[in-house]
Amino acid sequence: MICADAIPNVKPKQQRLILAVVALIAVIGAGLLATLALRDQAAYFFTPAEAKAATITPGEEVRLGGVVERGSIERQTDGLTIAFRLTDGTAVVPVRYTGIVPDLFAEGSGAVADGRFRADGTFVADRILAKHDERYMAPQMDHIPLNAGDTVVEGDAA
Amino acid sequence: MHRFANPTRFLSIARPLTPALLGIGLAAILWGCYAGLAIVPPEARQGDSARILYIHVPAAWLGMGGWMALAIAGLVQLVWRHPLAGVSARAIAVPGALFTAICLATGSIWGKPTWGTWWEWDGRMTSMLVLLFLYLGFIAFVNQGEERAAISRAAAIYAVVGAINIPIINRSVVWWNSLHQPASITTGGSAIEPELLWPLGFTVLGFSLLFGAFVLMRMRAILADAKVEARLRRLAAEG
DSSP, X not given: OOOTTSSTTSOHHHHHHHHHHHHHHHHHHHHHHXXXXXXXXXXXXXXXXXXXXTXXXXXXXXXXXXXXXXXXXXXXXXXXXXXXXXXXXXXEEEEEEESOXXXXXXXXXXXXXXEEEOTTSOEEEEEEEEEXXXXXXXXXXXXXXXXXXXXXXXXXXO | OGGGHHHHHHHHHHHHHHHHHHHHHHHHHHHHXXXXXXXXOOBTTTBGGGGGHHHHHHHHHHHHHHHHHHHHHHHHHHHTOOHHHHHHHHHXXXXXXXXXXXXXXXXXXXXXXXXXXXXXXXXXXXXXXHHHHHHHHHHHHHTSSXXXXXXXXXXXXXXXXXXXXXXXXXXXXXHSOOSSOOOSEETTEESBOHHHHHHHHHHHHHHHHHHHHHHHHHHHHHHHXXXXXXXXXXXXXXX
C-alpha cells in the first residue's frame, strides 16, 4: 500500500483511485488470459470438424454437438434405434442412438450426443440432448420452418 | 456519530421511495406474469415451457447486475470511503444471491423438457453457479465481524475482483461451445418475436424495481441496526 505522503501534491483519494484502476486492469487482464487458456478445455462439446481434427481414438468418451442434417433421421425397425447425421457445415458424422430423444430433437435443429466413435467413424451415442437456439417464435404457420412437424411425420411413418 | 450525518439524508429519500418502488414493481410483475402466462401464445417449438423466460431473464439480469452494483459499491468504499458504500454492498448481496438462485432453478426446470437434462456443466451454467457461490462467500465474509454497517477492505476487494465473472458469464456462450443458446436480445435486435417479447419488458422492469425496494429496505434495516448497536454501546459506557 502506498502511503498518503509517498507522492507529494497528490491527494490520498486520488492515489487510491489510481491504485484501484491499475489493480482492476491487472485483474481483468489475468481473467481474460485465464479464459482464453481455458478455451479448448472448457468447451462443452466437440463439433464434427473439431472431432476430426482432434484425432479421437475409437472407444474414447466424447461429446459431439452440431446440427441434425435435414432428411438424415432414419428410424430402425426396432422402433427405438435412430440413425442421423450431425454436421457443423464443414464435417459430417453419422450417429446411432437407441433410446428416447428429447421433444425438441429435430432435423435442422441443434443436438448434443454423448458417446464414442466406432472404428468405422460412426458415433454411437448413449445420450442425446436437444439444443435450443435463441429464436422464440409465435406459433403461426408462416413463421415455422416446420422442423418439429417433419420428424413427427417421419417417426410415425417408420 | 458524524458518519451517519450523510445516511440521515439518505433515509429521508429512501423512506418514501421504498413503497413507490415496491408498489409499481409488484404491479408490473403481476401484469407481466399474467400476460406471459395467459395472453401470449405458446412458443412455436417449445410450447408452454418457454413462458418461464418471463422469470428466468429478469432473474439472470438482476443476479449479474446485482454483482456489478456490488463491485461499484466496493470500489466506492475503497477509493472514496463513503459511509453508505458498505451498507449498500451488504444490502445488495442477499437479493442478488436470491435472484441468481432463481435464475439457476428456473433454467434447470426449463432445461429438463427442452434439452432433456436438469443440469450440464457447460460454460454458462457453471459460471452462473460460480456467481451464486461468490454471493454466498461475500455474505459469509461481511457477516463474520463485529461491524454492522461498513464492510472490511478485504470484502470490498473481493466484491471488485469478483466482477471478472460477469463478462465471463455474458460471453460464455460465445467463447465456448455450450448447451445454452446465445443471447436472444442483443444490441442488434431481438430474436424473440414482438408478440412473445412484450411481457418480458414488464417483468424485467418490475423485478428491477422490486430489487431496488429490497435493497432500500435492507439498507434502512442495516442502518437502524447499527444505530441501535451504537446507542447500546453508549449506554453501556455511561453505565
